[in-house]
Amino acid sequence: MQSPPQAADVIVLGAGIVGVSAAYAIRERGLSVVLVDRKAPGEETSYGNAGILSSGSILPLNRPSLFRALPSYLGNNSAALRWDPAWTLRNVEWVLRFLANAVESRVRPRATALHGLIGASLKLHRDWIVRSGEPQRIRETGWLKAWRSEALGAAKAEQDFLAAYGIKSELLDRQAISALEPNMLPVYKVGLLHSQTASVDSPGNVTKAYARMFEGAGGVLRQSEIRALLSDGDGWRVVLGDGEVRARHVVVALGPWSPDILRPLGYRVPMAFERGYHQEFAPNPSRQLLRPIHDAEGSFLMTPMENGVRVTSGVELTDRDAPSNFSQLEQVVPLARGVVEFGDAVAQPWRGSRPSLPDSLPMIGPAPRHPGLWLAFGNQHIGFTTGPATGAAIAAMIAGEAPSFDASAFAPGRYL
Template sequence: MSNISVAVLGAGMVGVASALALQKKGFRVTLLDRLAPGEETSYGNAGVIARSSLMPFNNPSLWANLPVLLKNQSAGFRYQARFLLQNLGWAARFVARARTPVFEETTTALDSLIRLSMNEHAQLLRASGAAHRMRDNGWMFLYRQSGAFAGGALARERMAHFGVATEVLERDHIRQLEPALNPIFERALWIKDTWSVDSPGDVVKAYAELFRKQGGQYAQARIKTVEPLAGSRWRIRADGAQDGLEADRVVVALGPWSRQFMATLGVKVPMAYERGYHMHFAPPASCNISRPVYDTAGAYVLSPMEQGLRLTSGVELTDIDAPANPVQLGLAEAAAREAIDMGQALEPAPWMGSRPTLPDSRPIIGAMPGQRNLWLAFGHQHIGFSTGPGTGAILAALMRGDDAPVDARPFRAERFLKG
């Protein structure tokens, strides 16, 4: 395969991991993005690699929660009305896939992808020299009231079904594991089958450096589109010196920007953007935590990071280029300060980014219908950092004509795209 060239568009976790997997299969790979690897969506997450991420937002409990969500006042979910009106087709398909049969198919598919990804992450963390950034002490879902804990029964049932190791904690045990937390949580679910890292952006950079050391090429360029050439090759159109780069095959792994990019090829992707924010804080040394925690009532995640204690907000459905809206992060900070002494904010303004979500909460991994040698790897919603390495392993196997390491059919592009 060393004579077959591949251009991977996008240098987040999905793109970098795909480039590494293709390189391992013997392809000659060039990775392209407008910024250095790991500086956009893959930078801003909570750094969690969790078996529990098999639960999609559009699960059967969504139906009962819709009246509250549509009020557009919750800390965990907001929407920009104009964006939602412009994407009603996506919204209808998203809600329709909260039915039990689709939900069960999705959780089965995501569980297989997450388990594969954890194995791939373990190898890449060692090979890239980034293993020191990984913690294996799980993460916690925190519940302020017992009734809220009861409301999470469906998620616990699904996790138990797939053998995810968990433990229910009472108030005293929560304090034993995380003494910095104030005693406002009646119960918690400790999800033990979880890793976390102290700088997700730096993990992506370490993987990209491994790719480079193994002979991979990286080009920083603002990608415009691709054009088909004779012989099923492609020309990549970009700003600057990389304009006109040619490759035998192209992989689109541009995360939330994949929708706009595919539109340049006349392909309409039913993708919405889930905006999220984060801010770092400097808690007193005695008030830090040893693992990520998710306050289900406050709708935030706190993660101990190299940069400080990272507070991440809920999601907002809005356009990828919409102005910042600090409401959710403000609500998250107020709730978090009830739980822990976070100290002072370390940045003057929050980071913000978008997660790309398809109607069934599964990514597309595979060939573009009707376009020879055009391959797709996008739509990972909140779990692209977790599932990038598994995505790369599936994609590389399919591109080489090998059997995929897990069932790839739930991720096929034909679910939503036509040639």
């Protein structure tokens, strides 16, 4: 049944962490907002991540060390990266642009941009999670990146890079790792504790808490299929499965589905889909993890979550909607069991798609040819970390103000 047309100052498309954050930040400024998604908040890509609020995720994935790792990926059996040859042939331009950004001269400018975005976002997360009534979900225990080999040089280089941006970390040897995580088996020789990083016990439920906060502030949440985005005079009309909404402004925050809604408007978004998998397992109550663990050489993350130990796998480069391939997850779960004891799976394996642009930076800002159209997507591996500041930046721009951080590197015009 069709609902009568609805009107608002702003429509936000997408109820992941970025869209929910944008909707709440815009509503805080007094504008009427309708937030639309086909699913309930936090049930797509924002659900399946490792739940880390990472101060140190300023190094883009495409950096010079990538070239050294490429030979290990050619056999297509690495836990870190699997790639679909057919997808690669169809997307050679994206691959080449991604590799072109992996040069030394392009690392620090992007790291600086991400540092500003992440710093602003962590402040908002820490504020909002308390404001939303869910402070128990955040843990200020840092996260540990650990190496099984004598990788002190790699750990020290990463520490030095982070220190240049004022980000604190601690180098740990085997004994110090055991003191930090006494329930882990002593498989790691070197560790780097990101001490200014927090984590949450359910990124999906945190996103839902922010959505409830948005509704509590007078925002409107609407669950419906998004069928079209149409220019409508000096505003916009969004056609839904059960009606339509009109507004002066519209924010596209649909993550990996953003290119689809923008294509009819003439925008060709150079997006790839870095798919990832996770599965959760019953924890051993007497052998629990205290913080997220990143196994640098095993290419997986383990995080203690509300429902159990979540094991997340590496990157799969293929079409967004290609059939699931759980081989990477199956490869790393035995490795994870060799680090900490946990029981049987408590849920089916999960798959999501990280929306990634060739420079590993999101799009945050106005669409270049359509007034009132705002883009907020492409946050790749750090969407949960960076969602609040991405949304707050869009809110500021709609109000005609500058964001709290330098967002120039994220301007959509660099690709569109």
